[in-house]
């Protein structure tokens with residue numbers, strides 16, 4: 001079939017919206033009509049050329065929601081008409097990783113995913129002249145139709161709006177999950193969140209759900225304060241307005257350092273600050289941000305010797321097929337909020353405007369609706 005997609009033709013270039021060929025689903029695969037997709041900073045990270053795994057041409061996008069149009073041979077857990085959210089962290093429920101309760105990082109299809117291919121080693125997308133187009137994170141939601149492995153689709157309730165629940169495909173789950181699944185924050189904790197964008201605000205609402213007493217938000221952009229407070233932030237710090245040492249300021253503000261700190265910026269300098277602003281003896285610092293090729297984190301080993309620890313999280317530690325439908329329920333029950341964070345709605349033709357808004361710090365989430 002033919003479909004419309006925004007293609008990343010080359011690193012650092014704007015996406016090009018065009019008609020592309022899409023082959024039907026093979027064994028274990030599912031054809032999905034994407035109804036809406038969010039723009040996550042990770043899409044921009046890859047588009048820009050900063051991703052060591054970036055491959056071009058590719059159809060980016062990993063924060064989508066849609067409807068099953070066709071199932072391939074052997075698919076048993078999904079049917080035509082089901083509403084689904086594609087998962088860049090699949091859940092096969094049988095690999096060594098899925099069987100270990102300590103991780104959500106299913107590895108069943110990770111190697112082909114990283115090469116921009118489906119599990120059989122081929123791509124379903126091509127340009128009209130036949131040039132193959134790579135998949136992205138196994139999702140490629142910047143296309144009106146995409147083919148996704150069955151194990152990388154969460155089936156969700158049909159009354160949930162696509163233009164909101166697409167965000168559960170990455171930002172919402174990553175932020176809330178980092179608090180609940182990775183840090184396992186206790187009631188009464190003090191926390192600091194660095195970066196109040198599409199991920200950081202969800203960390204904040206996760207901290208409120210978990211019953212944190214103090215939630216400090218840190219961002220260079222003052223305009224993020226209002227939204228942060230809406231989601232539960234108790235204190236706001238703009239590092240550019242702090243006189244003297246930022247770590248010392250944050251340690252004092254949190255009465256000796258935070259129990260938990262979260263990096264949602266992808267800046268390795270910020271990651272160091274986050275580690276060092278966590279409490280001596282027990283502070284845990286969770287890295288969510290994705291850093292460019294070649295970037296490395298550093299601190300004095302003494303920071304770890306004296307009881308602080310560094311941890312990381314992908315997709316908020318969530319097991320997608322199990323957890324994503326539950327998070328959709330939380331949204332529908334009003335336990336979590338999504339609507340205020342969808343600050344812009346765009347057509348596919350306007351997708352590059354979404355990245356401009358992200359760079360200008362004007363959007364939290366821009367969502368493309370098909």
Ligand code: NAD
Pocket residue numbers: 040041042045170171174194195196197198199200218219220221224239264265266267270287288289290291313314315316358361363364
């Ligand atoms: P975003 O652009 O919406 O938000 C980033 C925020 O960080 C902005 O508000 C910006 O002003 C702020 N910021 C930038 N530099 C800063 C600094 N030095 N100090 C303080 N604040 C600063 O991005 P997002 O979509 O929220 O993504 C955030 C990061 O999380 C990205 O690196 C993204 O790739 C990563 N991410 C990781 C996962 C995961 O599973 N680990 C999932 C989604 C996104």
Ligand code: AHE
Pocket residue numbers: 040042043051052053054088089105110170290291314315
């Ligand atoms: N390809 C990059 C790493 C990108 C990365 O860390 N991705 C996160 C999800 S970000 C979603 O917005 C992730 O899931 N990581 C686990 C994995 O297996 O990719 C690089 O640096 O090579």
Ligand code: ZN
Pocket residue numbers: 040041042043062063170171
């Ligand atoms: Zn993402």
Ligand code: ZN
Pocket residue numbers: 090091092093094095096097098105106107108
């Ligand atoms: Zn698995």
